[in-house]
Amino acid sequence: MAVALTMAQMKVAVLRHAFHGRRAQTAGTGAALGALFAAGTIYLAFVDPDLLAAGYAVWLLGWMLGPVFMGGGDETLRPEYFSLLGLPPRRLAAGLLVAAFVGVAPLVSLTALLGLLVVGVRLGVANAVVAVPAMALQLAVFVLLSKVSVAVIGLALRSRLGAIASGVLNGAILAALGQIWVFFVAFGQTGVPAAVWYLPSGWGLLAVQGDWWALAALAVLVVLLLGAWAALLGRRAGATRTSARGRRPMTAATVNGAIVAKELRTWSRDLVRNHQLTFALSYGVCFAASPLILGWDGMLPYAGPIFVVMAAAMASNVYGTDGTALWLTLMTPGVSDVRGRQLAWLSAQAPVAIVLTVVFTAITGGPWPLMLALLSALLGGAAGLVPLISVFALVPGTDPHRRAGNPLRTSEDDGGLTGLAYLMLVLVIVTGVPAAFVAVRYGWAGVAVGVLTGVLCYWGFGLLAERRLCSHGPELLDVMRTGRKPETTVKFRLDQLSKTQKSIVWWCFGFGAIPLVPQGIIATVFVANDMLRHSWFLATYMPPGLRYPVAAAFILLGLAMYGTGLWFVRPRPSGEGAAA
Amino acid sequence: MTPALEISGLTKRFGDNLAVDHIDLGVPQGSFFGLVGQNGAGKTTTLSMAVGLLRPDGGSARIFGTDVWSAPERAKAMVGVLPDGLAMPERLTGREVLTYLGLLRGLDKDVVRQRAEELLAVLELDGAEKTLVIEYSTGMRKKIGLATALLHAPRLLVLDEPFEAVDPVSAATIKTILRGFVAGGGSIVLSSHVMALVEQLCDHVAVIDKGRVAAAGTLDEVRGARSLEDTFVELVGDQDTGVKELSWLSH
Numbered sequence: 101m102a103v104a105l106t107m108a109q110m111k112v113a114v115l116r117h118a119f120h121g122r123r124a125q126t127a128g129t130g131a132a133l134g135a136l137f138a139a140g141t142i143y144l145a146f147v148d149p150d151l152l153a154a155g156y157a158v159w160l161l162g163w164m165l166g167p168v169f170m171g172g173g174d175e176t177l178r179p180e181y182f183s184l185l186g187l188p189p190r191r192l193a194a195g196l197l198v199a200a201f202v203g204v205a206p207l208v209s210l211t212a213l214l215g216l217l218v219v220g221v222r223l224g225v226a227n228a229v230v231a232v233p234a235m236a237l238q239l240a241v242f243v244l245l246s247k248v249s250v251a252v253i254g255l256a257l258r259s260r261l262g263a264i265a266s267g268v269l270n271g272a273i274l275a276a277l278g279q280i281w282v283f284f285v286a287f288g289q290t291g292v293p294a295a296v297w298y299l300p301s302g303w304g305l306l307a308v309q310g311d312w313w314a315l316a317a318l319a320v321l322v323v324l325l326l327g328a329w330a331a332l333l334g335r336r337a338g339a340t341r342t343s344a345r346g347r348r349p350m351t352a353a354t355v356n357g358a359i360v361a362k363e364l365r366t367w368s369r370d371l372v373r374n375h376q377l378t379f380a381l382s383y384g385v386c387f388a389a390s391p392l393i394l395g396w397d398g399m400l401p402y403a404g405p406i407f408v409v410m411a412a413a414m415a416s417n418v419y420g421t422d423g424t425a426l427w428l429t430l431m432t433p434g435v436s437d438v439r440g441r442q443l444a445w446l447s448a449q450a451p452v453a454i455v456l457t458v459v460f461t462a463i464t465g466g467p468w469p470l471m472l473a474l475l476s477a478l479l480g481g482a483a484g485l486v487p488l489i490s491v492f493a494l495v496p497g498t499d500p501h502r503r504a505g506n507p508l509r510t511s512e513d514d515g516g517l518t519g520l521a522y523l524m525l526v527l528v529i530v531t532g533v534p535a536a537f538v539a540v541r542y543g544w545a546g547v548a549v550g551v552l553t554g555v556l557c558y559w560g561f562g563l564l565a566e567r568r569l570c571s572h573g574p575e576l577l578d579v580m581r582t583g584r585k586p587e588t589t590v591k592f593r594l595d596q597l598s599k600t601q602k603s604i605v606w607w608c609f610g611f612g613a614i615p616l617v618p619q620g621i622i623a624t625v626f627v628a629n630d631m632l633r634h635s636w637f638l639a640t641y642m643p644p645g646l647r648y649p650v651a652a653a654f655i656l657l658g659l660a661m662y663g664t665g666l667w668f669v670r671p672r673p674s675g676e677g678a679a680a
Numbered sequence: 681m682t683p684a685l686e687i688s689g690l691t692k693r694f695g696d697n698l699a700v701d702h703i704d705l706g707v708p709q710g711s712f713f714g715l716v717g718q719n720g721a722g723k724t725t726t727l728s729m730a731v732g733l734l735r736p737d738g739g740s741a742r743i744f745g746t747d748v749w750s751a752p753e754r755a756k757a758m759v760g761v762l763p764d765g766l767a768m769p770e771r772l773t774g775r776e777v778l779t780y781l782g783l784l785r786g787l788d789k790d791v792v793r794q795r796a797e798e799l800l801a802v803l804e805l806d807g808a809e810k811t812l813v814i815e816y817s818t819g820m821r822k823k824i825g826l827a828t829a830l831l832h833a834p835r836l837l838v839l840d841e842p843f844e845a846v847d848p849v850s851a852a853t854i855k856t857i858l859r860g861f862v863a864g865g866g867s868i869v870l871s872s873h874v875m876a877l878v879e880q881l882c883d884h885v886a887v888i889d890k891g892r893v894a895a896a897g898t899l900d901e902v903r904g905a906r907s908l909e910d911t912f913v914e915l916v917g918d919q920d921t922g923v924k925e926l927s928w929l930s931h
């Protein structure tokens with residue numbers, strides 16, 4: 101116990117120092133927000149135990165996923181600090197666990213868990229007594245699950261399987277957030293699913309309500325998690341990547357074949373790109389499939405197109421990720437590197453997109469013209485825009501062999517990368533608009549338009565990229581080598597903006613899709629097909645004369661949001677940055 | 681006879697720093713040309729401009745009479761380059777890198793396979809058949825870089841510090857390869873900090889100091905009766921103060 105107490109004291113000391121400076125403000129804001137959530141949760145205890153169970157499930161999710169998106173969670177006391185002391189892993193884990201209970205987040209969560217006490221008191225004396233150990237155990241489960249999931253993901257990102265798994269998970273979570281309305285509608289219609297009771301987050305509540313076994317289960321879970329965490333802490337230090345995999349020999353015989361082979365190998369062997377691809381796939385499928393929860397399959401066929409758009413955004417810095425390897429392209433000027441990369445991008449993404457679109461459209465039985473038109477237009481548009489954007493708005497990447505521990509960090513300029521990805525999202529969607537429009541109005545003619553614009557984008561944008569690569573190759577190489585953009589090129593940077601501007605940009609890009617796509621474009625499609633009173637599509641509830649205007653207004657709103665966002669991050673000469 | 685590499689008036693300015701200041705150099709065909717100079721003298725910058733990887737502010741570079749900037753396709757086909765510290769296609773194995781580049785250079789598939797085989801064997805990289813370039817050691821990276829420079833059998837090699845971080849056994853191999861290349865009529869430009877190595881290998885030398893040519897010519901013209909090291913220190917060394925010491929470091 102001495103170790104644990106010492107560690108807890110260390111943590112208190114560290115936090116005391118931290119909370120003196122400017123971080124105190126952030127922590128204070130966080131604590132206030134947390135207290136608000138906690139109060140809300142306690143309120144649920146008075147309303148409906150079902151909702152309380154759901155509430156605790158959200159807390160659990162927060163504990164498990166929060167650190168994944170916020171840089172690895174609470175690392176005030178790092179296991180590495182103690183690695184030279186030679187503590188046995190279990191005592192180290194127990195000590196760190198005790199220290200982990202010291203802090204704002206556990207305190208806030210404990211407050212939220214007072215809901216258990218409220219439920220207990222309302223049921224009887226025995227229930228109220230059980231509530232006290234239940235609260236402690238429940239909090240331990242939260243903290244431990246958080247620690248274990250961070251440790252697992254940290255390990256996972258060192259292996260292909262891990263990169264893929266985290267890609268799937270991140271995609272699913274982001275898609276769920278984007279489609280959060282589905283879940284609200286679903287819960288509104290069918291009530292809280294019973295599953296929330298059986299998640300570990302519900303066990304405390306079960307125990308308080310008289311299922312005594314749940315208390316024992318919580319205790320067992322704590323012991324198991326502690327063991328798991330101790331084991332993971334041991335792995336954290338030494339694990340290295342082995343590379344004794346079998347390699348396929350390269351059988352290409354032509355120039356383009358060689359570039360495609362190189363690109364495909366790079367994609368399949370690079371954990372970052374593994375992660376990005378599975379992210380795009382998972383996002384597309386989850387986003388399109390989530391309305392199935394409501395029994396509505398109208399969005400399902402869009403999984404393919406959404407995947408294409410996301411995959412393009414992920415590849416928006418394709419030249420930057422390869423770093424200074426660009427010199428080889430410069431030394432072989434007769435070769436069209438861009439065409440090879442376009443082919444490679446298509447041969448990796450198109451099969452997936454086509455299968456997704458065809459299968460899902462077959463399941464829903466249409467609308468075939470729209471889906472095929474979109475698919476061909478977007479594939480061509482993306483394959484054209486990927487090299488174009490990455491050449492014209494290159495964000496210098498860190499050379500692959502110089503990157504540090506975190507495989508997901510490919511550039512020092514992640515603001516620039518994010519801006520580029522958003523730009524790509526918008527532009528690729530734009531390349532799909534003409535075909536979609538014609539398909540909605542005239543049916544199969546849209547497919548012809550889609551193929552035409554797709555081929556044109558592929559050819560034309562590819563040509564532009566190739567020209568730029570030829571004329572500005574040495575400059576691009578210099579940007580990669582020094583990591584600095586020369587005065588003449590433009591910047592897409594978020595970090596030049598003030599806090600308010602940044603949050604405006606985030607809101608615009610983050611939520612612009614809602615008015616534009618579902619409330620605007622999809623609603624127009626529904627109205628055009630006389631599919632009225634459709635779930636949450638506002639325009640379909642309007643009186644006849646107002647349907648198109650409302651949908652059009654939403655489209656305008658969406659476009660205005662993207663426009664505003666783009667205006668803030670618009671390209672500007674680097675000198676102007678300080679003034680902005 | 682046209683020189684293998686002719687640099688005339690190359691200039692490069694980075695901000696306020698005039699890194700390369702009107703450098704003129706001629707590398708005769710069949711010569712083994714050494715470029716020496718202090719850190720930051722401008723060797724890498726000069727060589728990058730000479731092969732078309734960095735755009736000069738002024739001046740020109742010709743490879744066998746072909747201008748690198750106006751006819752890049754023809755000029756670059758005749759040169760093999762080993763740049764300093766640039767990336768490779770990192771997720772390929774050594775053999776795959778050579779296959780990829782050979783095809784890119786327009787070589788036939790079978791020729792590429794055979795040359796890759798030989799290069800990997802000679803440079804002792806064939807033991808690391810399953811290792812990706814990103815997992816290579818520093819010396820292995822130099823060696824695979826050299827292999828890519830040799831692959832298409834160019835008539836001129838431009839090598840920036842080819843012996844840095846290479847072990848003595850491999851260095852001996854590389855020296856043999858390079859000597860054979862020159863004996864077979866090829867021309868080489870290399871930069872190095874190791875005077876003994878330059879004296880041992882090269883027949884022509886240029887000393888670069890602060891972006892200018894301090895001395896150039898055949899090895900004997902430049903060093904006279906002394907060693908190259910003495911000549912070098914005298915040419916570029918800081919004459920007035922001599923070698924400085926860190927006073928606080930002695931106990």
Ligand SMILES: Nc1ncnc2c1ncn2[C@@H]1O[C@H](COP(=O)(O)OP(=O)(O)OP(=O)(O)O)[C@@H](O)[C@H]1O
Pocket residue numbers: 578581582694697699717718719720721722723724725726
């Ligand atoms: N991309 C760049 N941006 C700004 N300055 C640069 C850049 N590249 C080189 N320099 C500067 O130009 C000068 C010459 O650098 P260069 O790399 O050519 O030297 P070098 O002779 O190769 O040195 P070393 O022996 O250390 O390799 C140095 O002062 C360096 O700081």
Ligand SMILES: [Mg+2]
Pocket residue numbers: 723724725764840
């Ligand atoms: Mg150098």
